[in-house]
Every structure is written in structure tokens, then in C-alpha cells.
Amino acid sequence: MSTNGDVTVKVVPVRHVGRYVSGAVALVIIAMVVHTIFSKLPTGQYACHGAAPHRSCHPKTEWRFSWDVIRHYFFSAEVFHGVEITLALTVFSMLLGIIIGLTLAVMRMSPNRLLSATAWTYTWFFRGTPVYVQLLLWFNISAIYPQLSLGIPFTSWTFVHINAVNLFNPFRAALMGLALNEGAYMSEIARAGLISVDEGQIEAASSVGLTRRQTLRLVVVPQAMRVIIPPTGNEIISMLKTSSLASVVSVVDTLGAATNIYSQNYLVIPLLLTASLWYLLWTTVLSSGQFYVERHFARGSLRTPPPTPIQRLRADVIGIARKFRPVHDVGVAS
Amino acid sequence: MTLMVEAKGVCKAYGGLEVLKGVDLNVARGEVTCLIGPSGSGKSTLLRCVNHLEKHDAGELRVDGELVGYELRGDKLYELNDRQICAKRSQIGMVFQRFNLFAHLTVLENVTLGQMKVKGRSQEAATAKARELLARVGLDAKERSYPSQLSGGQQQRVAIARALAMEPKLMLFDEPTSALDPELVGEVLDVMKDLARSGMTMMVVTHEMNFAREVADTVYFLDAGVIEESGDPRTILTAPRSERLKLFLSKVL
Numbered sequence: 001m002s003t004n005g006d007v008t009v010k011v012v013p014v015r016h017v018g019r020y021v022s023g024a025v026a027l028v029i030i031a032m033v034v035h036t037i038f039s040k041l042p043t044g045q046y047a048c049h050g051a052a053p054h055r056s057c058h059p060k061t062e063w064r065f066s067w068d069v070i071r072h073y074f075f076s077a078e079v080f081h082g083v084e085i086t087l088a089l090t091v092f093s094m095l096l097g098i099i100i101g102l103t104l105a106v107m108r109m110s111p112n113r114l115l116s117a118t119a120w121t122y123t124w125f126f127r128g129t130p131v132y133v134q135l136l137l138w139f140n141i142s143a144i145y146p147q148l149s150l151g152i153p154f155t156s157w158t159f160v161h162i163n164a165v166n167l168f169n170p171f172r173a174a175l176m177g178l179a180l181n182e183g184a185y186m187s188e189i190a191r192a193g194l195i196s197v198d199e200g201q202i203e204a205a206s207s208v209g210l211t212r213r214q215t216l217r218l219v220v221v222p223q224a225m226r227v228i229i230p231p232t233g234n235e236i237i238s239m240l241k242t243s244s245l246a247s248v249v250s251v252v253d254t255l256g257a258a259t260n261i262y263s264q265n266y267l268v269i270p271l272l273l274t275a276s277l278w279y280l281l282w283t284t285v286l287s288s289g290q291f292y293v294e295r296h297f298a299r300g301s302l303r304t305p306p307p308t309p310i311q312r313l314r315a316d317v318i319g320i321a322r323k324f325r326p327v328h329d330v331g332v333a334s
Numbered sequence: 335m336t337l338m339v340e341a342k343g344v345c346k347a348y349g350g351l352e353v354l355k356g357v358d359l360n361v362a363r364g365e366v367t368c369l370i371g372p373s374g375s376g377k378s379t380l381l382r383c384v385n386h387l388e389k390h391d392a393g394e395l396r397v398d399g400e401l402v403g404y405e406l407r408g409d410k411l412y413e414l415n416d417r418q419i420c421a422k423r424s425q426i427g428m429v430f431q432r433f434n435l436f437a438h439l440t441v442l443e444n445v446t447l448g449q450m451k452v453k454g455r456s457q458e459a460a461t462a463k464a465r466e467l468l469a470r471v472g473l474d475a476k477e478r479s480y481p482s483q484l485s486g487g488q489q490q491r492v493a494i495a496r497a498l499a500m501e502p503k504l505m506l507f508d509e510p511t512s513a514l515d516p517e518l519v520g521e522v523l524d525v526m527k528d529l530a531r532s533g534m535t536m537m538v539v540t541h542e543m544n545f546a547r548e549v550a551d552t553v554y555f556l557d558a559g560v561i562e563e564s565g566d567p568r569t570i571l572t573a574p575r576s577e578r579l580k581l582f583l584s585k586v587l
Binding site for chain 2: 198200201203204205206207208209210211212214218219222223226
């Protein structure tokens with residue numbers, strides 16, 4: 001309510017007709033999706049009870065999405081082990097990828113032209129070929145390098161010999177392929193972060209007497225993190241799913257476990273759904289973790305940090321509660 | 335009286351653009367020197383050469399009797415490495431036009447970082463020193479704030495405290511009040527005046543003619559990369575001899 005001189009005038013808010021219509025359409029579609037996910041199908045068989053004169057029969061049904069099958073396999077030892085492999089691949093390939101990426105980013109920005117050209121070429125190659133192909137390449141590398149040795153380059157002095165077939169077992173080949181490929185993407189992300197830090201910060205650090213290395217570690221990198229973290233979070237989530245390509249080099253990850261099982265019992269859809277649910281579960285966990293990490297590294301750059309989901313939910317609930325309160329309460333604030 | 339800064343024929347060019355064309359300048363210990371002049375005259379570049387943020391191309395530049403960025407052994411000049419340059423820089427405080435406080439650190443951490451990482455002081459010693467200096471610039475209540483939560487004047491005072499924490503023998507100010515709202519200029523100038531009274535050797539690039547007149551022992555007027563006129567502020571600011579200084583003063587006063 002608002003006052004116009006002595007007369008109280010009622011304020012009529014704008015009616016958003018379009019919003020109501022599109023909201024209704026969305027509601028119908030959501031109802032349809034939920035309904036089909038939890039619908040049942042007739043099996044063509046009948047379940048009967050009782051003896052001859054009082055015998056009653058009704059058609060047997062089962063879940064369209066085979067929820068009972070999914071529940072059985074979701075917690076099975078084989079799928080569980082596959083999930084462990086997926087997480088191990090994601091964590092280790094991202095860790096290696098980040099280390100490679102940071103190194104490449106610093107190399108790219110080096111005044112030494114040979115170093116920056118090397119980093120550029122690396123990124124060019126690993127971004128320019130499909131990960132699928134790279135995984136197969138590492139898996140089959142022993143075809144052209146049967147023996148790997150550690151020694152002094154261009155001499156016959158060697159200290160260690162390794163059989164490439166043993167070194168590049170399926171897991172290590174997949175890890176290698178994923179990490180090297182990730183390094184190329186991470187280098188671009190890290191470089192963007194390092195460039196985003198104001199030149200004045202570097203000058204101030206030198207004027208205090210910090211060395212170039214200290215400046216990078218104590219001033220530049222912590223501030224670059226604010227720019228680096230969000231895309232890195234996306235990379236981790238993307239890696240969780242890309243790691244499923246490891247099944248092509250016969251690594252039994254989440255997807256690998258699912259395909260192994262359905263190749264025996266032909267329950268293709270339920271097992272693919274089981275794998276999908278595991279991927280969804282972990283992407284959800286990672287996304288919420290990402291939110292809090294971003295909030296931490298935003299310190300100093302925002303006057304007030306963004307609300308956490310719980311804080312936002314509480315504000316929403318309070319807001320909706322206010323909306324439904326009697327009219328005479330609304331005008332009090334004015 | 336020994337000299338803190340001694341420049342002889344200092345030259346600096348960016349690509350083909352000559353910014354400094356043979357500058358001679360002396361700053362005595364405990365003196366306040368103001369550099370004035372139109373923008374692009376080379377004042378800031380000269381200041382940045384003094385702590386080797388810029389490398390001068392020719393001429394001789396000495397701070398406290400030692401060459402800046404080089405070492406003379408026999409008849410050869412050896413360029414100093416990163417570590418040696420940093421050690422020398424830590425004895426020269428610098429305050430920037432745009433404050434350049436470390437944005438990810440609190441006020442207190444801004445003032446302790448250099449003390450701990452360069453001077454190797456303990457956290458307790460660095461914090462005690464930082465609190466003393468923050469009190470001196472009137473910001474002891476803000477030690478937990480981040481730079482983005484402070485006004486420009488407050489940020490610049492923290493920047494001064496950060497430089498003083500390294501116990502420098504020389505302080506360089508690069509247009510310290512040019513990025514400030516007019517009503518905040520006074521609080522920063524007050525801190526600088528206080529510092530001058532305490533006997534700190536200071537080189538100040540400024541457009542604040544009143545500050546120059548009141549505090550400076552010597553004023554240098556730079557124009558187009560050369561020192562056009564220099565001397566006692568009362569003399570050169572009230573009775574300039576060169577036409578260029580007359581023209582400049584008529585614009586800024």
C-alpha cells in the first residue's frame with residue numbers, strides 16, 4: 001500500500017501471464033517424466049491365487065526402468081570396484097594434469113622462446129587429437145617401444161630397463177592418456193588465470209623485495225586461483241565422465257563393470273542406468289564441493305561472499321512466507 | 335653530507351621513444367625531493383629506475399653509494415641476479431599511484447608478508463611491527479579488512495605502512511594522491527608530512543604543489559626527459575626562471 005496525500009491507494013503489481021502459462025507447461029512435462037520413470041509394464045504373464053472354483057488371476061507387471069534390477073546392481077561388488085577405478089582415474093589424472101598444465105603455463109609465459117614454443121607445441125598436439133585416439137596410442141605404445149630405458153641421451157649408458165607392456169598396463173595407459181590430454185587444457189586455464197593478475201601486484205611484490213619465484217607463489221598464483229578454480233571444477237566433472245573412455249583399453253571402470261555384466265545377462269538398459277546414477281551421484285558431490293572452494297578463493301575480491309545454498313534456501317522460504325502474509329503487514333515497511 | 339641517490343646522465347628509451355635524455359639529480363640523506371612536471375615528462379620512469387623496476391639504458395645511477403642493478407668489478411659492469419636485485423629493492427620502499435595492495439591478503443597480512451618472507455622475521459615480530467605501523471597511519475582498527483573494503487585513502491596509508499615495515503633507507507612515492515578523491519588527499523599527505531619530519535629520505539613524484547612547497551627540500555622540474563630547473567621550492571615555485579616551468583605552473587596553480 002502506498003499513500004497519496006491523505007488518500008491510501010492500493011498498488012496493483014504487474015500480472016506476468018506468460019510466466020504462469022510457461023510454468024504450467026513445465027509442470028505438465030515434469031509430471032509426464034516422473035510418471036514414465038516410475039511406470040510399470042505388463043509382462044504378459046499372470047499371477048493366480050487360490051484353488052479351482054475361487055481361483056483369481058491378474059496380469060503381472062514390472063517397473064519400466066527395472067528399479068529392482070538397478071538396486072541390485074547399484075551396490076554389487078563388481079560395480080563398486082568399477083566406481084573406485086573411475087574415482088582413482090579422475091583424481092590421479094586431474095592431479096597430474098594440473099601439474100603438467102601449471103608447468104606448461106609458466107613455460108608459455110617464459111621469455112625463453114624455446115620453452116614457450118615447446119609448451120605451445122605440446123598444447124597443439126594434445127588438444128588437436130581425440131582423447132579416444134590418445135588412449136589407444138598409449139595402450140599400444142609397446143608396439144614401437146618394446147623396451148624403455150633410463151640413461152644418458154645419445155650414449156649407450158643406461159641404468160634401468162623396463163618392459164613397455166608391463167609399464168603400460170590398461171590402468172596406467174588410461175591414466176597417462178587422460179593426464180597428458182588434460183595437461184593441455186589445464187595449461188590454457190592456468191595461463192588465463194596468471195594473465196588476469198594485475199601487473200601492479202607484481203610490481204608491488206618486487207618493490208617489497210620478493211624474488212620472482214616468491215612473487216609467483218605468494219602473490220600471483222593465489223590471486224589467479226579465483227579465475228582458475230571455476231573452469232578447473234568443470235574439468236574435474238568432465239574428467240569423471242571422460243574417464244569412461246578407459247573402458248576401450250579394457251579398464252574395468254564404472255562403465256566397464258556395467259558392460260561386463262550386461263554382456264552376460266543382456267540387462268543392457270538397467271546396467272547403463274546403474275552406471276549413469278553413479279556418475280550423477282559423483283558429479284553432484286563434486287559440484288557442491290566446487291561451490292565452497294570458489295567461495296574460499298573469492299576472499300578479498302568480493303565485499304560480501306555469495307550465500308551458501310542453505311542460506312539461499314532459508315531466504316527463499318522466508319520470502320515466500322512473507323508473500324503469503326495478510327496484506328496489511330506488507331505495507332508496514334513503507 | 336652523503337648522497338642517498340645520485341644520477342648522472344641517466345637515459346631510458348622504450349623502443350624508439352626517449353623518455354629520459356640524460357638526467358642528473360642528487361638526493362641527500364634525510365632530504366625530501368619532489369619531482370614535478372607535465373605527464374610524459376619522465377618523472378615516474380626516473381623513480382622506477384631508482385629501484386630498478388625499469389632498467390636504465392645509459393648513465394650512472396647510485397643508491398647509497400652503490401650502483402643500481404650492476405656491480406663494478408675491475409673494469410667491467412656485472413648485471414646483478416634476481417636475488418641480489420631483490421635484496422637491494424627491499425631497502426627501498428615504494429608507494430604506487432594505484433596502491434597495489436595484495437588483493438587476496440588482509441591489511442595485516444599485506445604489512446607482514448615482506449617482513450616474514452624477505453627479512454625472515456617471525457610471525458609475532460612481524461605482526462607487532464605491522465600493528466605499530468598501522469597505528470602510526472591511523473588504521474590499527476582495520477587490520478582484518480581486505481583492501482577492497484577500504485577507501486582509496488585508507489588503502490594508500492596501508493601501502494605506506496607496508497613499505498615502512500621493511501625499514502627502508504629511502505622511500506619512493508609515485509603520484510601517491512593522483513588516484514584519490516579530493517577529500518581523501520589530505521589524510522595521505524598528512525602521513526607523508528609526518529614521515530618527512532621523522533627524517534626519512536623521500537623522492538616524491540607529485541602534482542600537489544602545496545605539498546612540494548611545504549615539505550620539499552629540493553624540487554626538480556622535468557620536461558621532455560630532461561631536468562629543466564631545480565632548486566629550493568620557495569624560489570623555483572614562486573620565481574621560475576625557465577619559460578616552460580612558468581607555463582607549467584600557470585596551468586597547475
